[in-house]
Each structure stands twice: as C-alpha cells, then as structure tokens.
Amino acid sequence: MKHTLIHLNASPYTSLACKEGLDLALVLATFEQPVDLCLSGAAVAILSDNQQPTPEHGKNLHKLLAGLEFYDIENVYIEKANAQLESNTTWQGVQPLDEVEWQTMFSQYQQVFRF
Amino acid sequence: MQYTLLITGSPYQSKACHSALRFIKAAVSKYPNSIKGVFFYEDAVLVGSQIAQPPRDEINLTKEWQDIAEQQNIPLYLCIAAAVRRGIINENESRRYALEQHTLAKNFQLEGLGTLVDLMNTTHKIIQFR
Numbered sequence: 001m002k003h004t005l006i007h008l009n010a011s012p013y014t015s016l017a018c019k020e021g022l023d024l025a026l027v028l029a030t031f032e033q034p035v036d037l038c039l040s041g042a043a044v045a046i047l048s049d050n051q052q053p054t055p056e057h058g059k060n061l062h063k064l065l066a067g068l069e070f071y072d073i074e075n076v077y078i079e080k081a082n083a084q085l086e087s088n089t090t091w092q093g094v095q096p097l098d099e100v101e102w103q104t105m106f107s108q109y110q111q112v113f114r115f
Numbered sequence: 116m117q118y119t120l121l122i123t124g125s126p127y128q129s130k131a132c133h134s135a136l137r138f139i140k141a142a143v144s145k146y147p148n149s150i151k152g153v154f155f156y157e158d159a160v161l162v163g164s165q166i167a168q169p170p171r172d173e174i175n176l177t178k179e180w181q182d183i184a185e186q187q188n189i190p191l192y193l194c195i196a197a198a199v200r201r202g203i204i205n206e207n208e209s210r211r212y213a214l215e216q217h218t219l220a221k222n223f224q225l226e227g228l229g230t231l232v233d234l235m236n237t238t239h240k241i242i243q244f245r
Contacts (some may be wrong), residue, residue, distance in 0.1 A: 020157050027228040113243050
C-alpha cells in the first residue's frame with residue numbers, strides 16, 4: 001500500500017486548492033490508505049484559531065482539523081521556522097520539523113501531491 | 116511501467132494540461148500501453164468542457180485530449196465534485212440538478228476521487244502536473 005503525503009502550500013482563502021487537497025486526503029483515508037499532511041507557505045494560515053470566514057471567503061477549513069484523527073490522519077507536519085505557530089492561538093495537533101527533517105520527510109513517501 | 120497522470124493545473128492559468136499532453140505523446144510513442152489513465156482535478160477539469168471555443172489559430176486543448184484518448188484508448192476522468200462545481204456537467208448530473216443543458220465533452224467521464232485511489236493502487240507511478 002502506498003503511503004501518501006498531501007502538501008498544502010496555498011492560502012485557504014485565495015483558491016480552492018487547500019480545500020480540494022484536504023478533500024483528497026479525506027478520501028484517501030476513507031479508503032484506508034495511509035496519508036499524512038504537511039503545511040507550508042500561506043497554507044499554515046489554516047492553523048489559526050478563531051477564524052470567522054464569510055461565505056465569500058470560503059469554507060472554514062480550520063474546523064476540519066479537529067476531525068482528522070477520526071479519519072486516522074495523525075501526522076500533520078509544519079516547518080519549525082513558522083515562528084508564529086509557537087503561540088497558543090493555533091491548532092496544536094501539528095508536528096514541527098526542523099529544516100533537515102522537513103527536507104527528508106518528502107522522500108519517505110511513495111507519492112506526494114501538492115495543492 | 117504504467118503511469119497514471121493527475122492533472123490539477125488550470126488549462127488557462129498554467130501549462131499543466133499542455134505538458135501532460137506532451138508527456139503522454141512521448142510516452143506512448145515509445146511504450147504504447149504506458150498510460151493507464153488521466154485524472155483531472157481542481158481547475159484542470161475545465162479542459163473537459165464541450166462549449167469552450169478557443170480562437171481558431173490557437174491549440175484546441177480539449178480536442179487534443181479527445182484525440183489522444185481515442186487513438187490510445189486512454190480513459191480521461193474528471194473529478195465529479197470539482198467538475199460539477201465548475202459547470203462541467205454530464206447528462207446524468209444535468210437531470211439531477213434539473214438543468215436544461217450538459218457541458219461534458221465526449222471522451223471525458225465524471226468519476227469520484229475513489230477512482231483516483233484505485234488508479235494509485237494499480238499503477239506503478241502517479242505523476243502530478245500542476
């Protein structure tokens with residue numbers, strides 16, 4: 001069985017990319033395929049608490065994070081360099097990786113899809 | 116070695132659909148059965164519209180894909196959720212939403228992401244074009 005990494009890099013509110021990437025992760029998990037997530041760039045905004053997007057902004061993807069464990073999606077990685085994530089106003093289920101760990105992570109999967 | 120292609124880039128904002136087409140042509144010219152299927156997701160589903168009319172002196176990307184699909188017997192799948200939200204609708208979906216028209220081009224078919232998962236598990240490699 002292939003181990004898949006879904007890499008989210010787009011802002012959750014400027015396009016559908018984050019949403020459709022998460023949709024793919026949830027479908028993979030529903031089909032019992034092992035899948036992990038990693039976030040970089042504007043996509044880390046999804047982690048911030050107390051988001052109140054309007055319908056024009058799009059769906060509140062932050063709310064999906066709490067449900068990931070029910071899909072057995074247990075690993076959500078970010079780079080430690082994202083300093084703002086040290087605060088207690090972000091979702092705490094992420095695993096920060098240092099630069100070397102982050103770079104080696106990508107070769108540990110049979111397939112990586114980017115959104 | 117059999118490949119599945121996952122195309123996510125918009126046909127209008129990127130060259131993902133164009134590059135994937137070139138890849139397929141190169142692959143099948145050497146190994147005729149090397150492409151198991153093509154799955155279009157995100158804005159790439161727009162390539163499956165039968166009503167888009169590119170200027171006549173430009174490439175007709177939809178027709179190019181239809182031709183290669185027919186010549187090489189390669190299935191072209193559009194993610195149904197991504198397609199329907201963007202107005203790419205087959206006859207079934209048209210009836211479901213009580214619409215008067217359908218817009219899905221010939222040789223393309225609407226499928227769920229489960230079909231992509233199945234392709235992942237039955238081909239050697241998936242290549243994403245974005």
